[in-house]
Amino acid sequence: MKGNxxxxxxxxxxxxxxxxxxxxxxxxxFELELKRIFARAWNYLCHESQLxxxxxxxxxxxxxxxxxxxxxxxxxxxxxxxxxAHRGAKVLGNxxxxxKVLACSYHGWSYRTDGALLSIPxxxxxxxxxxxxxxxxxxxxxxxTDSYRxxxxxxxxxxxxxLTDYLGGAxxxxxxxxxxSPDGELQPVKSSFRALYRNNWKIYLENLHDGMHxxxxxxxxxxxxxxxxxxxxxxxxxxxxxxxxxVQANAQGYRQMEELEVTCYGYGHSDMRGFRNPxxxxxxxYREYVSRHRKSYGxxxxxxxxxxxxxxxxxxxxxxxHPRFLQMRVIRPVSVDRxxxxxxxxxxxxxxxxxxxxxxxxxxxxxxxxxxxxxxxxEAYRRVQEGLLSTGQEWISQxxxxxxDTDDAAPQSALSEQYIRNQYRSWLAYMCNPGxxxxx
Amino acid sequence: MIxxxxxxxxxxxxxxxxxxxxxLLHRETEFLDRARYDEWLALFTDDCRYWVPxxxxxxxxVNEISLFYEDRDLMExxxxxxxxxxxxxxxxxxxxxxxxxxxxxEAVNTDRGELMITTRFQVIEHQQxxxxxxxxVYRYHLRREGEGFKISLKRVDLINCDAYFEPLxxxx
Ligand code: FES
Ligand SMILES: [Fe+2]
Numbered sequence: 001m002k003g004n005x006x007x008x009x010x011x012x013x014x015x016x017x018x019x020x021x022x023x024x025x026x027x028x029x030f031e032l033e034l035k036r037i038f039a040r041a042w043n044y045l046c047h048e049s050q051l052x053x054x055x056x057x058x059x060x061x062x063x064x065x066x067x068x069x070x071x072x073x074x075x076x077x078x079x080x081x082x083x084x085a086h087r088g089a090k091v092l093g094n095x096x097x098x099x100k101v102l103a104c105s106y107h108g109w110s111y112r113t114d115g116a117l118l119s120i121p122x123x124x125x126x127x128x129x130x131x132x133x134x135x136x137x138x139x140x141x142x143x144x145t146d147s148y149r150x151x152x153x154x155x156x157x158x159x160x161x162x163l164t165d166y167l168g169g170a171x172x173x174x175x176x177x178x179x180x181s182p183d184g185e186l187q188p189v190k191s192s193f194r195a196l197y198r199n200n201w202k203i204y205l206e207n208l209h210d211g212m213h214x215x216x217x218x219x220x221x222x223x224x225x226x227x228x229x230x231x232x233x234x235x236x237x238x239x240x241x242x243x244x245x246x247v248q249a250n251a252q253g254y255r256q257m258e259e260l261e262v263t264c265y266g267y268g269h270s271d272m273r274g275f276r277n278p279x280x281x282x283x284x285x286y287r288e289y290v291s292r293h294r295k296s297y298g299x300x301x302x303x304x305x306x307x308x309x310x311x312x313x314x315x316x317x318x319x320x321x322h323p324r325f326l327q328m329r330v331i332r333p334v335s336v337d338r339x340x341x342x343x344x345x346x347x348x349x350x351x352x353x354x355x356x357x358x359x360x361x362x363x364x365x366x367x368x369x370x371x372x373x374x375x376x377x378x379e380a381y382r383r384v385q386e387g388l389l390s391t392g393q394e395w396i397s398q399x400x401x402x403x404x405d406t407d408d409a410a411p412q413s414a415l416s417e418q419y420i421r422n423q424y425r426s427w428l429a430y431m432c433n434p435g436x437x438x439x440x
Numbered sequence: 441m442i443x444x445x446x447x448x449x450x451x452x453x454x455x456x457x458x459x460x461x462x463x464l465l466h467r468e469t470e471f472l473d474r475a476r477y478d479e480w481l482a483l484f485t486d487d488c489r490y491w492v493p494x495x496x497x498x499x500x501x502v503n504e505i506s507l508f509y510e511d512r513d514l515m516e517x518x519x520x521x522x523x524x525x526x527x528x529x530x531x532x533x534x535x536x537x538x539x540x541x542x543x544x545x546e547a548v549n550t551d552r553g554e555l556m557i558t559t560r561f562q563v564i565e566h567q568q569x570x571x572x573x574x575x576x577v578y579r580y581h582l583r584r585e586g587e588g589f590k591i592s593l594k595r596v597d598l599i600n601c602d603a604y605f606e607p608l609x610x611x612x
Contacts, residue, residue, distance in 0.1 A: 190504045191494040194604040220527035224520035225509055228513055241513045340604055345505055353503065363505050369605035370492070370508045372521060379529035 005032055007432045014424050017396040017402050021388040023427075024200040037317050038063035041267070042146070042153040042166050043332060044319035044372040045069045047346065049150060050096075050188045051077055055113055056138040058096040061332055062156055066090050067143060069152060070099070079145040079154035080115045085138040102140065115140035147162045149178045150186065151328070169354040170269035172312040173323045182292040183352030186326075189320065193343040195369050199381035201317065201333040204341070205423060208312040208320055209272040211257030211414025212400070214250040217376045222251040222349060223313060224372070242358060243365040247372055249275050260311075260414040264405075267427030268316030270419040274309035274324050285354035316423055325362040337385050343367050398424075442543045454552045460588045463545065464509055465559065465580065468591065469538035472611055477519040480611075481512070485592045490515055492596040492612060507601060507608065515611075522610060532568040534610045539563075540578070553584030554592070561596075563612055572612050575599050 005028065013020040023029060023214055043062045046069055050058065057070035059082060066082040068091070082090045084104040091104045091111065101118060103110040110118045117139045126132045144155045146163040151174050160166065166175075178186060197204060207213065215222075225247035232244075251277055262272045279286050294302040309321040320329045326348065332340040345363045347356040366373050388396070401416035403409070405425065414420045442458050444451070453461075464483060484490075492507040501509045510518065519550035521527055541560035548555045556579065563574040581593035594612050 139576065191498075193494070193505065193507075194602070196604040196606050198606075217528065220521045220524035220530075221517075223524055223526075224517045227520055228517040231516070232513060241511060243514055245515060247517070347503075357502050360503065360505055364509050365514070368494075368505065368507055368608075372514070372518060375529035375607035375609050376527065379531075436504040 005029060005228050007434070010431045011428065014428050015395070016405070016421065017399050018397050019424055021396060024202065024385065024388050025336060027336045030200075030333070032431065033317075034063040034333065035072075036433065036435070038333065038432075039065075040155070040157040040160055040430060040435075041317055042155045042160065042315075044156055044328065045079065045152045047150050047186055047188065047328065047344070048077055048147060048152060048185050049346070050344070051116060053098065054097075055098045055100045057092065057099060059092055059094045060330070062143070062154060063265055065156065067154065068092055068140070069145075069154070070102075070113050074114070075148065075153055076114075077145065077147070078114060079143040079152075080140040081143065083140070083313065084109055085117065085140070086120075091140065109138075111140050115142050118220060139438065142431045149174045156321070167269055168265040168269060170265045170313060170315060172308070173271050173321050175311050176305065176310060177321065177326060177346070178322045179297070180323075180326075180351075181348035182289070182294075183348075184296070186346040187345060187349050189345040189363075192345075193341075193363070193368055194340045195343075195374075195378075196334075197339040197341060197378055197381055199378075199385040200337055201331055201339040201341060202423070203381045203384050204339055205314050205316065205320065205413075206329060206420045207307055207381065208314055209260075209262045209270060209414055209419050211252075211254070211260060213377075213380065214252065214257075215254075217380050218250045218373055220376065221247050221373050226251070238356045242361050243372075246278070246362055246365055249278075254415060257414040261411045262407065262414055262416060262419050263411040264419050264422040266426070268312055268423040270316075270420075270422060272311045272414060274311040277307075277309055278324070279306075285352050288352050290357045292352075296350070301376040314419070314423070316426055318417075326359045327363060327367065354381040439440060442545065445544050445546045449545060450549055451545070451548050453545075453548065453555075454598055459587075461555075461557070461582065464582070464589055464591070465540070465543055465557070468580075468594070469540060469561070473533070473536050475522075475533075477522065481515060481519065481591045483591055484512065484515070484594075485585065485590045486512060488512055488515075488591060489593050490596075490611060491593065492601070492608075496597070496601065505532070507598070507605075508596075508611075518611070524584055529607060530609060534565060536610060536612075537564045545605075546579075555582050555589075556580070557582060565610070565612075569606065572606075 012021055046058055047059050048094055051071045054071055054073050057068050059066050060069060068080045068082045069077060071077045082092055084091050085297060086107055086109045089104055089106040091102050101110050108121045112118050116134050131138050146153055148163055148167060148171055178184060225244045229244050260273050262270060265269045313321040318331050326346045327343055329341055329343045334340050345359060398417040398420045405418055405421050442462060468483055490508055490510045494506050498504060516526055522530060539562050544558045546556045546558055559578050561578050565572050576598040579595040580591055582589040583592045
């Protein structure tokens with residue numbers, strides 16, 4: 001049954017241990033997700049280092065709304081609706097840039113970087129109208145914006161909880177990303193990776209701590225990297241490229257996956273410990289990095305930061321991070337079966353170049369559109385999306401290590417589907433709340 | 441056709457050299473289209489790079505991300521993955537058809553036996569009934585090795601390098 005989604009109907013789509021296929025297939029439900037989930041969650045937009053100067057901006061999308069994140073003359077970063085108060089044109093085209101004044105390209109209404117209306121051509125023609133009497137109502141509408149450790153989030157919902165309450169314990173990933181810099185600062189790497197997935201947005205988030213898939217999905221890359229590593233050993237005795245070792249890391253067995261701790265938080269967030277420490281104490285660049293890091297934080301604190309090895313982190317519903325390799329990924333739901341992902345990579349200020357360069361190697365090898373790993377993940381996502389068209393079964397199993405899932409449940413492992421069930425508890429809470437206006 | 445970007449390029453290239461270059465660059469795309477990857481790789485030097493920048497005018501592949509930045513080890517690995525029977529995303533193989541334009545000799549360094557050549561390209565890529573189009577400029581660095589030349593760098597500047605991409609699995 002599709003179509004009219006009252007609360008009872010929505011509730012009937014999610015069981016404690018499985019979900020109904022309609023949540024991945026119905027465009028009506030997808031539109032409702034934009035209104036009730038994406039328009040109410042804190043959406044990650046960017047890191048403040050991407051907008052270093054006054055007037056620096058970038059455009060983004062929140063629940064289908066075109067928005068601008070911009071640093072004002074007062075140094076504050078704000079989020080504004082990218083919608084002219086005159087006849088509605090997007091004031092800025094898509095992309096990144098700098099603007100001291102935001103001037104609409106259509107009839108030239110202009111706005112300050114804080115969104116306030118600055119000027120209107122032929123102003124006299126508006127005399128006596130609402131525009132003249134209430135110019136404050138004719139700016140670029142502001143959106144609630146907050147940041148944590150320089151990571152900027154925006155929320156369309158005035159009733160949403162504060163950002164720190166919302167992030168819950170998941171903030172430890174953001175802490176770790178910044179704290180790994182000897183100077184405590186991030187710098188953006190130029191350009192970003194952009195990928196288009198043929199699956200519902202939730203399928204992506206449901207794979208990020210999935211320790212049951214690599215041995216199946218990544219057979220081809222595991223075999224190819226193993227072969228390549230042994231060829232290098234035999235022929236030259238040279239050190240194998242870091243990239244090959246990174247690919248090989250997917251060859252972890254179920255036993256090892258069982259040791260990876262996955263922690264769930266409120267609002268559908270979760271994080272997962274890294275496979276293994278990719279650093280090597282004997283490596284001179286790493287030693288130099290550690291010594292700089294210790295100088296800043298002291299031995300004990302430094303060790304604590306560098307031993308926190310987090311792999312994927314989900315900030316439900318719109319972002320995921322890879323703290324150890326310093327990536328933020330923005331998830332943009334395009335349609336019920338298409339999702340766009342944009343990945344930004346950062347540098348640790350104060351770290352040796354060689355250390356930062358390894359994060360580039362990781363990004364190029366594992367997360368570029370040309371990734372030696374990801375195409376098989378995307379293929380799996382796509383097969384789920386297409387497999388669910390089958391009417392043979394209505395329900396999707398999330399039974400692995402099922403137990404009563406509570407808010408204070410102990411962390412489980414990468415073999416558990418607890419983090420997916422946790423996402424759905426949050427999904428239900430968002431979706432069953434029609435909002436004060438009743439239309440979500 | 442081989443043309444010189446500029447008459448002043450002192451070439452020291454013989455007619456045989458030009459013929460060898462023409463054949464080499466023909467094979468470079470032809471072997472890809474025929475999926476003869478081992479022969480394709482043999483056209484490259486041991487210290488070669490295959491590079492697809494992520495932005496226009498990118499000069500730094502080490503401190504910036506790239507769509508591809510592969511040394512010979514990674515190129516070999518990509519090839520073995522493409523040939524692996526359980527590369528699920530390649531159950532339906534990707535096939536390509538390349539068309540290239542004039543070969544323009546941009547610079548010659550006679551001392552080091554190196555030259556830089558650009559050529560425009562269009563590639564149609566096909567998989568499972570769907571086609572997509574890539575276009576841009578190839579920049580080759582060639583180096584004299586033995587009797588002929590080998591490729592030490594193939595740089596692919598896509599006109600849409602900042603687009604949203606579905607997986608790029610084979611060499612462009
Ligand atoms: S729509 Fe922007 S000035 Fe008219
Ligand atoms: Fe995977």
